[in-house]
Amino acid sequence: DKAGHKHFMSKEIFEQPTVLAECLTHYAPGDRVALPEDALDFAQTDRLILVACGTANYACLVAKYWFEQLAGLPCEVDIASEFRYRAPPVSEAATALFVSQSGETADTLAALRYASDKAARIISVVNVPQSSIARESDLALPILAGVEVGVASTKAFMNQLGVLANLAILAARQRGHIDAARETELLATLRAVPGLVNQALALEERIQKQTGKLAEARSVLFLGRGAMFPLALEGALKLKEISYIHAEGYASGELKHGPIALVDKTVPVIVMAPRDALFDKTVSNMQEVLARDGRVWLITDAEGAEIAGDGVWQTLIIPRIEPDLCAHALCRAGTVDRLSYSPAQRHRCGPAPQPGQVGDGGMS
Numbered sequence: 353d354k355a356g357h358k359h360f361m362s363k364e365i366f367e368q369p370t371v372l373a374e375c376l377t378h379y380a381p382g383d384r385v386a387l388p389e390d391a392l393d394f395a396q397t398d399r400l401i402l403v404a405c406g407t408a409n410y411a412c413l414v415a416k417y418w419f420e421q422l423a424g425l426p427c428e429v430d431i432a433s434e435f436r437y438r439a440p441p442v443s444e445a446a447t448a449l450f451v452s453q454s455g456e457t458a459d460t461l462a463a464l465r466y467a468s469d470k471a472a473r474i475i476s477v478v479n480v481p482q483s484s485i486a487r488e489s490d491l492a493l494p495i496l497a498g499v500e501v502g503v504a505s506t507k508a509f510m511n512q513l514g515v516l517a518n519l520a521i522l523a524a525r526q527r528g529h530i531d532a533a534r535e536t537e538l539l540a541t542l543r544a545v546p547g548l549v550n551q552a553l554a555l556e557e558r559i560q561k562q563t564g565k566l567a568e569a570r571s572v573l574f575l576g577r578g579a580m581f582p583l584a585l586e587g588a589l590k591l592k593e594i595s596y597i598h599a600e601g602y603a604s605g606e607l608k609h610g611p612i613a614l615v616d617k618t619v620p621v622i623v624m625a626p627r628d629a630l631f632d633k634t635v636s637n638m639q640e641v642l643a644r645d646g647r648v649w650l651i652t653d654a655e656g657a658e659i660a661g662d663g664v665w666q667t668l669i670i671p672r673i674e675p676d677l678c679a680h681a682l683c684r685a686g687t688v689d690r691l692s693y694s695p696a697q698r699h700r701c702g703p704a705p706q707p708g709q710v711g712d713g714g715m716s
């Protein structure tokens with residue numbers, strides 16, 4: 353049942369505020385993260401290894417910033433199909449964490465099996481608690497997103513981030529990087545996110561108007577710094593997968609090392625620039641695009657648009673968010689999915705997904 357939506361993907365995008373709120377309440381019902389602490393000893397962990405495929409891999413890349421910055425925990429993120437064949441060394445004191453919506457993706461499962469007799473513990477973050485990946489983990493944490501029918505992950509991505517944010521906060525506490533007051537503050541910021549995602553989704557009409565122009569592009573670039581960098585990768589992946597428009601995501605600072613050559617007035621460049629510590633840096637990369645007659649689509653808040661909106665092609669103003677690591681990425685996760693869905697709706701949206709369809713369970 354698509355609940356009045358044209359596609360399951362649209363329905364699932366609009367479910368994000370609700371499922372995220374449920375997930376956050378489950379993992380932090382009060383002012384402390386309530387995860388099984390015995391099974392999650394981040395104080396003794398020397399390295400966190402995060403492994404996944406596709407969108408789940410981008411959730412891991414976002415979480416790397418949180419684990420490193422909040423908890424000072426060294427972190428590696430790997431694509432499962434690379435990790436499993438590379439035979440990487442895994443320290444006995446490492447925690448290996450596998451993220452998968454379906455819990456059945458063959459490469460992620462094989463990577464888990466590779467690490468299982470090497471790492472201190474195997475944790476998984478899954479949407480299907482009865483899945484193979486969940487069953488073969490020491491601890492499986494459900495993301496509580498409900499069935500995701502759309503093949504391209506949307507609400508599952510959001511809730512993967514929700515669980516990973518709670519894990520990062522727990523790691524920060526266990527490693528002595530935050531005190532109780534800071535934990536309460538971080539959780540309060542997180543709890544505000546579903547409301548902000550709601551506000552971002554309310555921009556639907558505006559997004560649809562703007563993406564009409566995007567649908568004419570042959571190629572699109574997404575730029576971001578910090579945790580916005582993996583979101584740039586996710587935005588590009590979604591646009592390719594759903595709208596069949598060629599897109600690439602880059603770390604803003606890498607633009608000048610090659611991809612700038614692609615920029616001209618036919619290539620929209622979507623710049624994700626929240627008003628955080630990296631804002632000025634991202635805006636300066638944006639100026640490089642403008643200097644080449646690039647068509648910049650700036651996604652920022654009202655203050656960011658006021659400062660940097662001159663000369664850009666389009667601006668999408670999304671709610672202002674406390675300059676806090678977790679909240680920023682979560683709110684924008686909802687926006688990039690919505691944006692990729694729009695051009696597809698106008699053009700081609702691929703075959704309708706079958707109920708119960710999950711990620712690629714085959715070999716890759």
Ligand code: BG6
Binds near residue numbers: 455
């Ligand atoms: C891909 C899907 O085939 O599988 C992606 O299109 C998904 O959206 C990826 O992220 C991995 O799937 P899973 O189930 O392991 O998260």
